Amino acid sequence: MLVKNTWYVAGMATDCSRKPLARTFLNEKVVLFRTHDGHAVALEDRCCHRLAPLSLGDVEDAGIRCRYHGMVFNASGACVEIPGQEQIPPGMCVRRFPLVERHGLLWIWMGDPARANPDDIVDELWNGAPEWRTDSGYIHYQANYQLIVDNLLDFTHLAWVHPTTLGTDSAASLKPVIERDTTGTGKLTITRWYLNDDMSNLHKGVAKFEGKADRWQIYQWSPPALLRMDTGSAPTGTGAPEGRRVPEAVQFRHTSIQTPETETTSHYWFCQARNFDLDDEALTEKIYQGVVVAFEEDRTMIEAQQKILSQVPDRPMVPIAADAGLNQGRWLLDRLLKAENGGTAP
Amino acid sequence: MLVKNTWYVAGMATDCSRKPLARTFLNEKVVLFRTHDGHAVALEDRCCHRLAPLSLGDVEDAGIRCRYHGMVFNASGACVEIPGQEQIPPGMCVRRFPLVERHGLLWIWMGDPARANPDDIVDELWNGAPEWRTDSGYIHYQANYQLIVDNLLDFTHLAWVHPTTLGTDSAASLKPVIERDTTGTGKLTITRWYLNDDMSNLHKGVAKFEGKADRWQIYQWSPPALLRMDTGSAPTGTGAPEGRRVPEAVQFRHTSIQTPETETTSHYWFCQARNFDLDDEALTEKIYQGVVVAFEEDRTMIEAQQKILSQVPDRPMVPIAADAGLNQGRWLLDRLLKAENGGTAP
Amino acid sequence: MLVKNTWYVAGMATDCSRKPLARTFLNEKVVLFRTHDGHAVALEDRCCHRLAPLSLGDVEDAGIRCRYHGMVFNASGACVEIPGQEQIPPGMCVRRFPLVERHGLLWIWMGDPARANPDDIVDELWNGAPEWRTDSGYIHYQANYQLIVDNLLDFTHLAWVHPTTLGTDSAASLKPVIERDTTGTGKLTITRWYLNDDMSNLHKGVAKFEGKADRWQIYQWSPPALLRMDTGSAPTGTGAPEGRRVPEAVQFRHTSIQTPETETTSHYWFCQARNFDLDDEALTEKIYQGVVVAFEEDRTMIEAQQKILSQVPDRPMVPIAADAGLNQGRWLLDRLLKAENGGTAP
Numbered sequence A, B, C: 001m002l003v004k005n006t007w008y009v010a011g012m013a014t015d016c017s018r019k020p021l022a023r024t025f026l027n028e029k030v031v032l033f034r035t036h037d038g039h040a041v042a043l044e045d046r047c048c049h050r051l052a053p054l055s056l057g058d059v060e061d062a063g064i065r066c067r068y069h070g071m072v073f074n075a076s077g078a079c080v081e082i083p084g085q086e087q088i089p090p091g092m093c094v095r096r097f098p099l100v101e102r103h104g105l106l107w108i109w110m111g112d113p114a115r116a117n118p119d120d121i122v123d124e125l126w127n128g129a130p131e132w133r134t135d136s137g138y139i140h141y142q143a144n145y146q147l148i149v150d151n152l153l154d155f156t157h158l159a160w161v162h163p164t165t166l167g168t169d170s171a172a173s174l175k176p177v178i179e180r181d182t183t184g185t186g187k188l189t190i191t192r193w194y195l196n197d198d199m200s201n202l203h204k205g206v207a208k209f210e211g212k213a214d215r216w217q218i219y220q221w222s223p224p225a226l227l228r229m230d231t232g233s234a235p236t237g238t239g240a241p242e243g244r245r246v247p248e249a250v251q252f253r254h255t256s257i258q259t260p261e262t263e264t265t266s267h268y269w270f271c272q273a274r275n276f277d278l279d280d281e282a283l284t285e286k287i288y289q290g291v292v293v294a295f296e297e298d299r300t301m302i303e304a305q306q307k308i309l310s311q312v313p314d315r316p317m318v319p320i321a322a323d324a325g326l327n328q329g330r331w332l333l334d335r336l337l338k339a340e341n342g343g344t345a346p
């Protein structure tokens, strides 16, 4: 079961052009393209005539032309041309999905279009802020998106999955502070402070100071699948826990977003931003590669977990203390699913 | 549902030799080989002993020997030798499929053998006619054969799928004349005249004249899946529509034949013949390559269509005016299926 | 249906080290590793926490640590550490499979652990005997293990599948003597004597004599899937059938063992031993390559047979005289299955 009535990320804004792009979201084939006036559009990627994919077609001024028999559909999905036929019968159309371009991302609504309100799109992303250098990437996962969410809501795994990149020994036993926003769709704020601790290798590699640090991971997770994180390391005792960020502190802003592709595959977009050495391209590349290595460590583990789940879907999981965050996340997702399905459990 | 009681093409006659050849038709594994006297034979590709494929075996004078435990089956499928055993129990055999060699092709009957009448094999193919230079090819399709038939019965797609090869803009809106033979199993004759029109790139590339042409595509389609076409371009006004073919006219004869392999895969054989420059091998190759490029354009579209159909098999298709030919084709196929299944709809 | 309450081979003893090894037996994912004291252990390859594979983990002194969130499981499968949590709830464990190291092999019990008695492990394997030079190998099969057993219990196939390696023409019609041990789980002894016959190419290639030979294949098969064979060639008339093995005789001892991986895939381990030229490494390699070529001939046939069986699982097989051995083998396996399932047929 997947939550439908929510805004999912369909891609980076720059992914979308006059060249049609085929992507699947929530098991639905979608074609993304820009109209002649630059407007991003998402239509069902199936011509209503004989089901050829519109993504093999061409974008013209009037819309997208199916390359099989030449029918044209406009940005609303309505058919506006049938070659060799004068009349266009009423109702000749393909499904349109609400699509909004914001924060450099494309947001798609796969559920009931009547409920799509762009005001509900998560705000306050760091992408594109001028004082930050942002880099972004994409990972395709052979796993259900909830397994990725589980991973993000429980950072004890940093100690074991990422010992040489993002993690430190201390990550295994640190108890995070978890706060749940009881308004709206719910939102978790997870705060992890590692005082007078070692830096992770990734921070060590870019820090302008040596020795012990006060480190933090403070992140907000919005269901179903969006995480915004403030993370960094400051020299021990320079006031980071009290809110003071000295200039030599390493500071990152991170965004991780998942969109279900199918029940067992997912899209994963991430943005990594830093507020230091903004023009150092070698540093940008170095940080990006470090993130990619760490994210591959996650992917290896999560895809292995999915394989097992697909083989023994009914095998129970046994809870441990570290599950506090992911349990709240799963509870929030279940609540969304229940709300969407008339109050009954999925 | 696939029509069973009909002659399907099993391959080119030259495909079949003393070396056993494994092919699947209508979901059945078949082994094709020639006996010592050159007779082409089709047997079930499963030894009756322990189901090893006979196609891994060897053809001997007495028949085909299973390479697992050495049983031999003759051209009728009857077991004629069991190593280490004197008696051959009655009924020890594999299924034989009626197979006829005609027009340089092998024709196989997958249905009730009692109904297999070689007189029903479609006649008047151009293959091998002395005044024509024939070249042939094979394509394997990841699609149900009816999707290929649909494509062949609606040439409006030439404008969109083949704009740089077979098609012209005029193909999109030209209304063909469609005649149905109401005798026998039915046969459609589709006539398309493009008067004083541009030639397709394929014709331009071989024509001995320039400028506008009277072009034609006149083809007969016999259910379930055989098309014979007379196609060409003559200089405008030289009498082609009235039946006069001036020497500088470009003339082709084309045959396209599909055989279901499974419900979602198909064999496709084609023959392309011309009546000019018969000995120009470079031209033969050039034309062949042009056809291959165009047929790959079809395959890309049709296999994409099949993928969607496999995902949403119940999604309705919406008819348009251009479907006149393919609708008649589907109606004829349905009629064959109903006849085969006791008059009830499949 | 697979027999569960029996000792299967899980690998060569040397396969198992401190580095965890993932293998599947009878559809169950298992992790194999050695503890700090060198003891070989087999656990369920699924952490009880969130089902990550333990085989991605690390072996430490206390046991194997899951690399996802760091739980540790000891050699009994009991959880002995949960990072960030003092108490380990009772029953926190993964399944342990009885594992015994014997004859250089690992033997695993996938059924009811209470019935696992190491005394039931087949004894008298030739592996590692000092007067013999042993070489061993592994093959992965895309086929149910019973198809491999069938193959081993009917050597008429040597004539057809291995004409240039293991087989001779005479293999096709030779009637073996088959004796069934009516005690215990049953055991077949199959004796094949080829008197004054040609040697197989494999024997010819290593024999120190030329001309006709008295050849033998004497093997015991223990259900479900273990074969021990004494095979060789001696110069004709030198007393081999009476039990005299002259020094120039070619003598091999062979072991073939199958373990079901899934219903349609299998593990296959084999050991080949000879009692001549023990230190001739080039000869060892030559013999090994000969065996590998021959075993690939089997694999090609058996995997082709499996493909057909998967397509038409209900297609009956027709018995012939050569099936005597394999029929007894199948009967013994059915009896084991029935005994295991409360006397009812599977």
Ligand code: FES
Pocket: A047, A048, A049, A050, A051, A052, A066, A067, A068, A069, A070, A071
């Ligand atoms: S399938 Fe799109 S126009 Fe025919």
Ligand code: FES
Pocket: B047, B048, B049, B050, B051, B052, B066, B067, B068, B069, B070, B071
């Ligand atoms: S399977 Fe063909 S002879 Fe045995």
Ligand code: FES
Pocket: C047, C048, C049, C050, C051, C052, C066, C067, C068, C069, C070, C071
């Ligand atoms: S899945 Fe093994 S410790 Fe969490």
